[in-house]
Amino acid sequence: MLGQDLVEQLLARGDEVTITDRDEIDITDADAVDAAVAGHDVVVNCAAWTAVDDAETHEAAAFAVNAVGPQLLARAAHTHHARLVQVSTDYIFGGAATAPYPEDAPAAPRSAYGRTKVAGEWAVRAEAPDHLIVRTAWLYGAHGASFPKTIARLVAERGGLDVVDDQVGQPTWTWDLADLIIRLVVAHAPSGTYHGTSSGLASWHTFAQAVVAAAGMDPQVVKPTTSAAFVRPAPRPSYSVLGHDALSAIGVAPIDDWAQRWAAASSSVLG
Numbered sequence: 001m002l003g004q005d006l007v008e009q010l011l012a013r014g015d016e017v018t019i020t021d022r023d024e025i026d027i028t029d030a031d032a033v034d035a036a037v038a039g040h041d042v043v044v045n046c047a048a049w050t051a052v053d054d055a056e057t058h059e060a061a062a063f064a065v066n067a068v069g070p071q072l073l074a075r076a077a078h079t080h081h082a083r084l085v086q087v088s089t090d091y092i093f094g095g096a097a098t099a100p101y102p103e104d105a106p107a108a109p110r111s112a113y114g115r116t117k118v119a120g121e122w123a124v125r126a127e128a129p130d131h132l133i134v135r136t137a138w139l140y141g142a143h144g145a146s147f148p149k150t151i152a153r154l155v156a157e158r159g160g161l162d163v164v165d166d167q168v169g170q171p172t173w174t175w176d177l178a179d180l181i182i183r184l185v186v187a188h189a190p191s192g193t194y195h196g197t198s199s200g201l202a203s204w205h206t207f208a209q210a211v212v213a214a215a216g217m218d219p220q221v222v223k224p225t226t227s228a229a230f231v232r233p234a235p236r237p238s239y240s241v242l243g244h245d246a247l248s249a250i251g252v253a254p255i256d257d258w259a260q261r262w263a264a265a266s267s268s269v270l271g
């Protein structure tokens with residue numbers, strides 16, 4: 001989802017880009033990673049094990065992709081003098097905060113996915129001094145499955161839906177995250193950790209209502225429910241709001257408010 005938007009923007013800029021996917025390079029294969037990284041100035045790792053619930057029962061496999069893969073990429077990037085951009089997640093935090101998480105808040109993952117992603121962050125910090133770790137959350141985009149497409153389809157099929165309103169976060173368009181990654185690289189941002197999420201906050205219920213409205217249906221058919229009524233294998237953070245002070249400190253504008261960005265994104269995402 002992120003990778004395709006990033007590639008589209010890089011090609012439109014006229015940058016010289018090498019695009020790979022899992023068929024070409026498995027990021028857990030050290031030799032393949034080293035050969036692929038050689039000769040590049042910047043490497044952006046968009047690959048990950050993103051099946052959050054499956055990670056609960058396949059943590060070793062998720063760890064290989066989310067921690068060992070970034071470690072190998074970081075080692076190769078350091079060897080070949082490339083900058084590594086690693087994409088991480090709000091799930092590295094515990095989700096019990098009441099104010100936006102600063103970039104240096106302690107990690108306290110509550111899920112297997114979160115544990116593997118925080119291990120990936122530390123591996124990158126340890127192996128590649130020249131890195132950007134960009135944490136994102138609640139991604140949606142034109143490519144692949146995502147929350148807005150699922151909500152619009154289910155409401156069209158069923159005429160209504162219950163969606164949790166006790167988890168809040170920052171719905172973030174992959175197009176905006178790709179643009180932010182490019183802006184950070186172009187700005188030669190200092191190595192470190194940044195938060196690549198939309199500004200503002202919403203519950204899943206509020207976001208679902210905005211999706212349904214954009215799809216031309218009545219948002220009132222989306223009713224609020226609680227996480228307790230919608231139990232999933234991996235615990236979800238109840239408060240997943242990330243602060244953007246590190247971006248502001250280096251003069252890179254954070255992504256705008258989620259509702260404004262959803263208004264810009266909805267037609268391309270929902271098709």
Ligand SMILES: NC(=O)c1ccc[n+]([C@@H]2O[C@H](COP(=O)([O-])OP(=O)(O)OC[C@H]3O[C@@H](n4cnc5c(N)ncnc54)[C@H](OP(=O)(O)O)[C@@H]3O)[C@@H](O)[C@H]2O)c1
Nearest residue numbers: 001002022026027047048050065087088089136137138139
């Ligand atoms: N989606 C979200 O809401 C969200 C939220 C927070 C953070 N993030 C992070 O944002 C980044 C981008 O997420 P996304 O939603 O764009 O991911 P995505 O659509 O699930 O894409 C991940 C890609 O990684 C590939 N991949 C998996 N294992 C691989 C391996 N061993 N070697 C090479 N490629 C491999 C997958 O290939 P296959 O399709 O063949 O499996 C897939 O193309 C990830 O780091 C993710 O953790 C996502």
